[in-house]
Amino acid sequence: MNNELKLSDKSKLFLENLRLYLFSSGKNLDEIEEIVEELEVHLTEAEKSGKPIEKIIGKSPKEYMEMVSNEMVIDYRTWIKYICLIFFGSFSFTIFTDLLKGNLSYSVLEIVGHIMIGVIFIASIFTGFKYISTTNQSIKKQGLILMTIVILPIVLFVGLIYLNRAIDTPIIHFGNTASMIIGVITALFIIGMSFWAKTWTLIIIVALLTLPDYLLNLTPLKHEIQLITSTWITFGGIAIYLWISYKLEKNK
Structure with missing residues (x-):
């Protein structure tokens, strides 16, 4: 990952939870990392612009995790x-x-x-x-x-x-x-x-x-x-x- 990316604790916690959720949903580990890294970039850009994390993932983190999980194939x-x-x-x-x-x-x-x-x-x-x-x-x-x-x-x-x-x-x-x-x-x-x-x-x-x-x-x-x-x-x-x-x- 890019070491220059700096996220708030809230965003970091969400990414950790997303990894764990997708892992426990039986998704491929490599695909999980690709999605998390891509989302990390989006969250970083949003935070630099002063936007809250909800602008990216919505008001319900759980629903966002479920949406991402449903779009992935079970490994x-x-x-x-x-x-x-x-x-x-x-x-x-x-x-x-x-x-x-x-x-x-x-x-x-x-x-x-x-x-x-x-x-x-x-x-x-x-x-x-x-x-x-x-x-x-x-x-x-x-x-x-x-x-x-x-x-x-x-x-x-x-x-x-x-x-x-x-x-x-x-x-x-x-x-x-x-x-x-x-x-x-x-x-x-x-x-x-x-x-x-x-x-x-x-x-x-x-x-x-x-x-x-x-x-x-x-x-x-x-x-x-x-x-x-x-x-x-x-x-x-x-x-x-x-x-x-x-x-x-x-x-x-």
């Missing part, structure tokens, strides 16, 4: 990639953790529950980011929203564990050979997906999903405390990583 390829990374990362965690305990076996409830929690977690991230970008919330309230996004899957996973104990559903058992094959395939998938996506995202997510539980098992903490602590570290780390990744991508 399905990129977001399917990210969604697959999160889903397979979650299952990879389960597979690698359970392989340390023996052969794999999962109830139907566990499988369906993991899928549903993954869907809810992804939807809550996009919804939360959109809400933050279109409302003038304080830093504390934004932090509360992000914390809620982190806590939600934690509560759901804990609930799934107890629900799985209370409700009997068919269990799918895998023998020693099948379990090892699944483990190898999962590892190869993680490596291949990471090379294809040109990102460490999946490896980092798998590490966040696997290492906390493994390391906490080496401590004398009670099982319930280990479970809660591990889940907090896992989803808190994922949320922080996604936020940092967005910030780094935006600053390129």
Whole structure:
């Protein structure tokens, strides 16, 4: 961007919110930057002429963001990639953790529950980011929203564990050979997906999903405390990583 461009704090905040809104709407990152840079020039020219930001974006920033978003095509390829990374990362965690305990076996409830929690977690991230970008919330309230996004899957996973104990559903058992094959395939998938996506995202997510539980098992903490602590570290780390990744991508 042109370093000579100087914007008011109000305009800078709007551009930040526009980036976040378009990002959470599944738009292409390169196209987002092009639109933001073009709008930055218009806002700068308007401010030099003494015009308020409303002359460019109208009285409703939210409506302007929606209008821009509707004119852009959703980057399905990129977001399917990210969604697959999160889903397979979650299952990879389960597979690698359970392989340390023996052969794999999962109830139907566990499988369906993991899928549903993954869907809810992804939807809550996009919804939360959109809400933050279109409302003038304080830093504390934004932090509360992000914390809620982190806590939600934690509560759901804990609930799934107890629900799985209370409700009997068919269990799918895998023998020693099948379990090892699944483990190898999962590892190869993680490596291949990471090379294809040109990102460490999946490896980092798998590490966040696997290492906390493994390391906490080496401590004398009670099982319930280990479970809660591990889940907090896992989803808190994922949320922080996604936020940092967005910030780094935006600053390129």
